[in-house]
Amino acid sequence: MNIYEFIKSRRTIRKFRQDELSVEQLNKYIDAARVAPSAANIQPLKYVVVKSREMSEKMFPLVKWAGYLAPDYDPKEGERPTAYIVVCADTTIRKAGYDMDIGAAVENMMLCALADNVGACWMLSIDRDEIRKLLSIDEHLEISCVVAMGYLAETPKEASVENGDIKYYLDKTNTLCVPKRGMGDVIIKTV
Numbered sequence: 001m002n003i004y005e006f007i008k009s010r011r012t013i014r015k016f017r018q019d020e021l022s023v024e025q026l027n028k029y030i031d032a033a034r035v036a037p038s039a040a041n042i043q044p045l046k047y048v049v050v051k052s053r054e055m056s057e058k059m060f061p062l063v064k065w066a067g068y069l070a071p072d073y074d075p076k077e078g079e080r081p082t083a084y085i086v087v088c089a090d091t092t093i094r095k096a097g098y099d100m101d102i103g104a105a106v107e108n109m110m111l112c113a114l115a116d117n118v119g120a121c122w123m124l125s126i127d128r129d130e131i132r133k134l135l136s137i138d139e140h141l142e143i144s145c146v147v148a149m150g151y152l153a154e155t156p157k158e159a160s161v162e163n164g165d166i167k168y169y170l171d172k173t174n175t176l177c178v179p180k181r182g183m184g185d186v187i188i189k190t191v
């Protein structure tokens with residue numbers, strides 16, 4: 001698969017096999033995030049790695065899954081993430097204006113993981129106060145988002161947007177279908 005096909009094959013994963021991820025693997029994904037583009041190369045992003053089964057179980061109720069299909073599509077026991085990476089911005093390095101850095105870093109992280117057959121769900125619907133308490137994250141670290149991870153146990157697919165409806169859905173085979181706007185919808189013009 002070339003890089004174009006690989007990028008196109010990535011879908012958000014919300015069902016995971018229970019084989020554990022190694023520290024080396026998780027560090028590799030953070031290394032990929034570490035070298036992502038950063039505005040003015042300020043690099044304010046820092047990461048907390050949640051790897052143990054005990055802590056992963058404690059993280060689970062602090063994140064919200066698949067808004068359009070909740071709660072039916074929430075990962076069940078035996079399908080839950082085996083690791084989480086909490087993405088923080090160090091406000092002593094940069095106070096604001098790092099959102100695009102986060103986008104680039106998280107995408108790098110997720111694509112690097114996918115190369116190991118590790119799926120990811122980028123999550124903004126999270127309980128930041130409780131995550132801060134659980135992981136003892138200092139106040140100067142702004143908690144931006146969480147990336148839930150684990151080996152893939154589902155294969156969602158791209159679908160086309162019908163009548164403007166972008167909500168993901170389950171088809172007859174219970175496969176998650178993710179409507180994406182077509183090329184004709186996203187290119188404004190080529191001059």
Ligand SMILES: Cc1cc2nc3c(=O)[nH]c(=O)nc-3n(C[C@H](O)[C@H](O)[C@H](O)COP(=O)(O)O)c2cc1C
Pocket residue numbers: 010011012013014064065066067121122123124125126156168178
């Ligand atoms: C910034 C951001 C926040 C997201 N937050 C959540 C979330 O809290 N919970 C969740 O289940 N999915 C979340 N997602 C995943 C999106 O639902 C998913 O990317 C979208 O449905 C498109 O699917 P795809 O990633 O397979 O292309 C988030 C994605 C992004 C980019």
